[in-house]
Amino acid sequence: MKKETGKLQDDIILLAHGGGGLRSKQLIRDVILSALENPILAQLDDGACISIPESELVFTTDSYVVTPIFFPGGDIGKLAACGTINDLAMQGAEPRYLSLSLIIEEGFHMRDMKRIVESLAKITRQTSVQVVTGDTKVVERGKGNDIFINTAGIGVRNPGTNVHVSNARNGDVVMITGTIGDHGIAVMSKREKALQLKTSLLSDVAPLWDMIEPLIMAVPDIHCLRDPTRGGVATALCEIADTSGKGVRIQETALPIKKDVQAVCNLLGLDPLNVANEGKALVICAQADADRALRVLRSHSLGKETAIIGTVVSQPAGTVLLETKLGGERIIETPMGENLPRIC
Amino acid sequence: MKKETGKLQDDIILLAHGGGGLRSKQLIRDVILSALENPILAQLDDGACISIPESELVFTTDSYVVTPIFFPGGDIGKLAACGTINDLAMQGAEPRYLSLSLIIEEGFHMRDMKRIVESLAKITRQTSVQVVTGDTKVVERGKGNDIFINTAGIGVRNPGTNVHVSNARNGDVVMITGTIGDHGIAVMSKREKALQLKTSLLSDVAPLWDMIEPLIMAVPDIHCLRDPTRGGVATALCEIADTSGKGVRIQETALPIKKDVQAVCNLLGLDPLNVANEGKALVICAQADADRALRVLRSHSLGKETAIIGTVVSQPAGTVLLETKLGGERIIETPMGENLPRIC
Numbered sequence: 002m003k004k005e006t007g008k009l010q011d012d013i014i015l016l017a018h019g020g021g022g023l024r025s026k027q028l029i030r031d032v033i034l035s036a037l038e039n040p041i042l043a044q045l046d047d048g049a050c051i052s053i054p055e056s057e058l059v060f061t062t063d064s065y066v067v068t069p070i071f072f073p074g075g076d077i078g079k080l081a082a083c084g085t086i087n088d089l090a091m092q093g094a095e096p097r098y099l100s101l102s103l104i105i106e107e108g109f110h111m112r113d114m115k116r117i118v119e120s121l122a123k124i125t126r127q128t129s130v131q132v133v134t135g136d137t138k139v140v141e142r143g144k145g146n147d148i149f150i151n152t153a154g155i156g157v158r159n160p161g162t163n164v165h166v167s168n169a170r171n172g173d174v175v176m177i178t179g180t181i182g183d184h185g186i187a188v189m190s191k192r193e194k195a196l197q198l199k200t201s202l203l204s205d206v207a208p209l210w211d212m213i214e215p216l217i218m219a220v221p222d223i224h225c226l227r228d229p230t231r232g233g234v235a236t237a238l239c240e241i242a243d244t245s246g247k248g249v250r251i252q253e254t255a256l257p258i259k260k261d262v263q264a265v266c267n268l269l270g271l272d273p274l275n276v277a278n279e280g281k282a283l284v285i286c287a288q289a290d291a292d293r294a295l296r297v298l299r300s301h302s303l304g305k306e307t308a309i310i311g312t313v314v315s316q317p318a319g320t321v322l323l324e325t326k327l328g329g330e331r332i333i334e335t336p337m338g339e340n341l342p343r344i345c
Numbered sequence: 346m347k348k349e350t351g352k353l354q355d356d357i358i359l360l361a362h363g364g365g366g367l368r369s370k371q372l373i374r375d376v377i378l379s380a381l382e383n384p385i386l387a388q389l390d391d392g393a394c395i396s397i398p399e400s401e402l403v404f405t406t407d408s409y410v411v412t413p414i415f416f417p418g419g420d421i422g423k424l425a426a427c428g429t430i431n432d433l434a435m436q437g438a439e440p441r442y443l444s445l446s447l448i449i450e451e452g453f454h455m456r457d458m459k460r461i462v463e464s465l466a467k468i469t470r471q472t473s474v475q476v477v478t479g480d481t482k483v484v485e486r487g488k489g490n491d492i493f494i495n496t497a498g499i500g501v502r503n504p505g506t507n508v509h510v511s512n513a514r515n516g517d518v519v520m521i522t523g524t525i526g527d528h529g530i531a532v533m534s535k536r537e538k539a540l541q542l543k544t545s546l547l548s549d550v551a552p553l554w555d556m557i558e559p560l561i562m563a564v565p566d567i568h569c570l571r572d573p574t575r576g577g578v579a580t581a582l583c584e585i586a587d588t589s590g591k592g593v594r595i596q597e598t599a600l601p602i603k604k605d606v607q608a609v610c611n612l613l614g615l616d617p618l619n620v621a622n623e624g625k626a627l628v629i630c631a632q633a634d635a636d637r638a639l640r641v642l643r644s645h646s647l648g649k650e651t652a653i654i655g656t657v658v659s660q661p662a663g664t665v666l667l668e669t670k671l672g673g674e675r676i677i678e679t680p681m682g683e684n685l686p687r688i689c
Contacts, residue, residue, distance in 0.1 A: 017682020021575030024682050046510055047432040047572075048405030048500070053397075061392030062444035062497055066482045088391040100406035100497050104448070136407045138493075140687065144412075146488040153406055153444050153497030156392070166390055228391075231365030338361020338368050343484065 014109040019139025028137060032115050033101070036122035041133040049133035051098055057160045059094035061085060062153040068343045070117065070147050073187045074203030075279075078121035081150040083208045083279060084230065084345060086128055090210040091226040091282065093164035093217055094156030096128060101135040101152055106145035117148065128208045130154075164217075168224040169245035173313035174291040176284045178212065178298055179205065179306040181234050182262040182276035188344045190265065200261045207280035212301040216284070219297045225285035228278065230345055232336060235274040237283055238321045239335040249321045251311030251333075274323075275336055277344045285313065358453040363483025372481060376459050377445070380466035385477040393477035395442055401504045403438035405429060406497040412687045414461065414491050416535045418528075418547030419623075422461035425494040426468035427552045427623060428574065428689060434554040435570040435626065437508035437561055438500030440472060445479040445496055450489035461492065472552045474498075508561075512568045513589035517657035518635040520628045522556065522642055523549065523650040525578050526606040526620035532688045534609065544605045551624035556645040560628070563641045569629035572622065574689055576680060579618040581627055582665045583679040593665045595655030595677075618667075619680055621688045629657065 017024040034043065041049045063084050070077040082099065089096040101121070105114070125132055187204040209228065217223060225245075229237040234256075242249045258273050266273050280303060286294050291309065298304035321333040361368040378387065385393045407428050414421040426443065433440040445465070449458070469476055531548040553572065561567060569589070573581035578600075586593045602617050610617050624647060630638050635653065642648035665677040 015682070016686045020680065020682035020686065021580055022680040022682050026679075044511075046436070048403045048436045048438070048498075050436065050502075051402050051404055052504075053402060058395050058397060058402075058499075059392045060395055060442060060444060060497075060499060061478050062446045062495065063480045064446040064448050064482050064495060066448060066484050068488075092390065092392045092394065094392070098404060100404060102406045102408040102495050102497075104408050104410060104493055134405050138408050138410045138687075140410050140490060140493075143487065144490040146484060149448055149482075149484075149493065151406065151408060151446050151495035151497075153404075153446075153495075154392075155402075155404060155499070158394075160396075167388075236365055335370075336364065336366040338359065338364035338366050342360045342364065343482075 012111050014105050014107060014111065014114065014139055016107050016139050016141065019137055025137060032118050033135065036118045037125065037132045039131045041131060051133060053157055057158050059089050059092045059156040059158055061088040062151065063088060064149060064151040065345060066149050066343050067188060067345055068146060069191055072191045072204055075206040076117055076120050077148060077150055078117035079124055080206050080279060080345060081152045082121045082124035083206050085152040085154040086130060086208045086210060087228045089154050089156035090213045091228050092156065092158060093162040093226065094158035095214065096130045096154055096156045096210055098155040099125065099130055099132045099152050101132045103137045104145055104149040105139050106147055107139055107142045109147055124208055128210060164223050164226050166225055166227055166241055167244035169241050169247050169285050169313045170224060171247065171313060171315045172288050173224055173285050174288055174309055175249060175251065175311040175313065176295065176307055176309050177234065177257065178282045178284065178304040180257045180259045181278055181281065182266065182273035183259060184279040185276035185341050185344045186262045186265045189341055200265065202259065202261045205278055205280035207303055209280065209282055209303065212298065212303045213282065216294060216297050220286055220290045220294045222290060223284060223286050227283045229281060229283055230277050230279060233275040233277055234283065235333045236335050238333065242321050243319050246318050248314040248317050249311055250314055250324060252324045253326050255308055255310045257306050257308045274333060276341065279345065356455050358449045358451060358455065358458065358483055360451050360483050360485065363481055369481060376462050377479065380462045381469065381476045383475045385475060395477060397501055401502050403433050403436040403500040403502060405432040406495065407432060408493060408495040409689060410493050410687050411532060411689055412490060413535055416548055417531045419550040420461055420464050421492060421494055422465035423468055424550050424623060424689060425496045426465045427550050429496040429498040430472055430474060430552045430554060431572045433498050433500035434557045435572050436500065436502065437506040437570065438502035439558065440474045440498055440500045440554050442499040443469065443474055443476045443496050445476045447481045448489055448493040449483050450491055451483055451486045453491055468552055472554060508567050508570050510569055510571055510585055511588035513585050513591050513629050513657045514568060515591065515657060515659050516632050517568055517629045518632055518653055519593060519595065519655040519657065520639065520651055520653050521578065521601065522626045522628065522648040524601045524603045525622055525625065526602060526610065526617035528623040529620035529685050529688045530606045530609045533685055544609065546603065546605045549622055549624035551647055553624065553626055553647065556642065556647045557626065560638060560641050564630055564634045564638045566634060567628060567630050571627045573625060573627055574621050574623060577619040577621055578627065579677045580679050582677065585629065586665050587663050590662050592658040592661050593655055594658055594668060596668045597670045599652055599654045601650050601652045618677060620685065623689065
C-alpha cells in the first residue's frame with residue numbers, strides 16, 4: 002500500500018479531489034467511507050452488485066440544489082437522503098439502496114463536506130438504507146454553488162401494490178400527515194436576510210417510510226401517496242386530480258398550518274398550499290379505511306397532526322377546489338413556476 | 346386537460362422550468378418525453394416500477410460535468426448515457442434502466458437542451474436501455490455551468506459472474522480494445538483555444554455492452570473489465586494491481602496511440618496513459634482464453650484495434666511497470682489529481 006498517503010490534510014476541496022487519482026481516493030476514504038461504510042460500498046467498484054429476491058423494484062432519482070445548504074432543521078445531506086427515501090416510500094416501496102453523487106465547487110470547505118456526509122449517513126443508519134455506489138466530481142470556483150447532491154434509490158415493494166398517483170377514486174378521503182409549508186418557509190427564512198424573518202421554524206425534512214410501512218400493513222388498499230415537495234400540496238393534489246381524472250375538494254379550515262408559516266406567507270404573499278414540504282405525505286384511501294389510516298398515522302411521531310383535509314369527487318374532473326374559510330370556493334392550480342426557487 | 350398550455354415557446358431555460366409547476370411539465374413533455382418516451386417513463390411518477398426476474402443487479406451512478414458540453418465526437422448527453430452504460434457493462438451486467446437528472450443553469454438555450462437529450466436518447470435507443478425516471482433542477486445564472494447530468498443505472502448479470510477489478514491472476518493477459526487517450530485529448534483540443542490545437546481527433550465515447558456481451562458469451566471466465574475513464578489506463582491498471590494484489594507489466598511499444606493524441610500529449614507534457622477514454626475497455630483473462638477473446642473483440646467495430654498490452658505477474662504486488670521503448674522500466678502511478686479537469 003505504498004501509494005497510500007496519510008490522512009486527508011486539506012481544508013478545502015481542490016479540483017484534484019475530483020480527478021480520480023489519489024486525492025479522490027483520500028476524499029472518498031476519509032469523508033465518504035468513514036461515514037457510510039458497508040460491505041458493498043467498501044468494494045469501491047464502479048457499480049454495486051446487489052441481490053434482491055423480490056421481483057418488483059422501484060427506481061427513483063433526485064438532484065438536490067437547495068440553498069443555503071444548511072438550514073433550520075436540516076441540510077442538503079439530510080435532504081438528499083430523505084427526499085429519495087420518501088420518493089420510494091410514496092410508491093409503497095421499502096427503501097433499500099441509495100447511490101450518492103456529489104458535484105462540489107472547488108474551494109468548498111472540507112468540514113462542511115464532512116458535516117453533510119455525516120448528516121446523510123445519520124439518516125441512512127436510522128432507516129437501514131445502504132449507500133452502495135457513488136461518484137464525486139469537482140468543478141471550478143464560480144461554476145457550481147458549494148455542493149449539489151444526486152441520490153438515486155432502489156426500493157422493493159410487494160407485487161400487486163396498487164398505490165399510485167392516478168388511483169384516486171370517488172368518495173376517497175384526502176389526508177395530510179401534518180402541518181404544511183414548514184420546509185419551504187424554514188429555508189426561505191434562513192435565506193432572505195433582507196426580510197429579517199425571525200422565526201424559530203424548522204424544516205420538516207424527515208424519512209417517512211417508518212410511518213408509511215405500518216400504514217400499508219394496516220390498510221393495504223391505500224389508493225395514493227404523495228409527498229408534497231416542490232410546488233407544495235397544491236401541485237401534488239393537481240397532479241392526483243389530473244392523472245386520476247377526478248376532482249378534489251379541500252377545506253381551508255381543515256389545513257394544518259403553523260402560525261409562523263402563515264405569518265411569513267402573509268408577509269410574502271405566498272399561499273402555504275404552494276410551499277414545499279419534505280416530511281409530509283398526502284394519503285388518499287377509501288372512506289371505509291379512513292379511521293384506521295388516521296389512527297395508524299397519528300400513532301407515529303411524524304404523523305401526530307394528521308388531518309383529513311378533503312375528499313375525492315367525480316366532478317369537475319381534473320380540478321382541485323378549495324372551500325374557503327369564508328364559505329366561498331377557489332380553484333387551486335398548478336403554479337407556472339416556483340415562488341421559492343432552490344428549496345430542494 | 347384545460348390546464349395544459351401550448352407548445353414550449355421559450356428559447357432559454359428559466360428558473361421556473363425547475364419549479365415543479367407547468368413550465369417544468371412543458372419542459373419534461375416537449376424535450377424529455379418526446380425524445381425518451383417509453384411506457385414506464387410516461388407514467389411521470391416520482392419513481393419507476395420495474396420488474397426484474399433475474400436476481401443479481403448492478404447499480405451505478407455518475408455525474409457528468411464535462412466542459413465544453415459539445416466536443417468533437419460527442420456531447421454531455423451521449424457521454425451521460427455511454428458512461429453509465431459502460432460502468433454496468435464493466436461489471437458484466439446488461440444495461441437495462443437509466444435515471445436522468447439534470448441540473449441546468451438559468452439561461453441555458455433550449456435548442457442545446459434538446460440536442461443533448463436527443464443525443465442521449467439516440468444511445469438509449471441503440472442499446473435498448475430505457476430511461477425510466479428523472480428529475481430536473483434549475484439554478485441561477487452563475488451558480489452552475491450550462492448543464493450537469495447525473496445518470497444512475499441498473500443492469501442485470503448472471504449470478505456467478507466473476508468479473509471484478511480485484512480478480513486479476515498470475516499469467517493473465519492484459520488487453521485494451523483500441524487506441525488510448527482519444528476522449529481526453531478531443532475534449533482538450535476543443536477547450537484550449539489558446540493552444541491552437543488543430544486536430545481532427547474525435548472522442549471515442551461509445552456504449553460498450555454490444556461488444557462486451559459476445560465477449561462474455563465466448564469467454565465466460567473473463568477476470569477483469571475496466572473502462573479507463575478519468576485518470577486513464579494508468580489509474581485503471583493501478584487499481585487492478587492494487588485490489589488484486591498483483592503486479593501488471595505493460596509494454597510501451599504495444600500501446601495503441603493515435604499520432605494526433607501522441608503529438609498533443611508531447612506538446613502539453615501529458616502521458617497518454619493518464620488521459621481519459623470513454624469507449625475503451627481493459628480486458629484481463631487467462632492466457633488460454635486470450636486468443637478467443639482477441640478474436641471476438643476484433644470482430645466488433647469498436648474493438649478492431651484491440652491489442653495485448655501486458656501481463657499480470659506476482660511481483661512486485663500492487664505495482665504497474667511500463668517496459669519503455671528504450672528497454673528501460675518505469676513505475677506507473679496513480680496521479681494525485683487530474684491533469685485535465687472536467688473531461689467527463
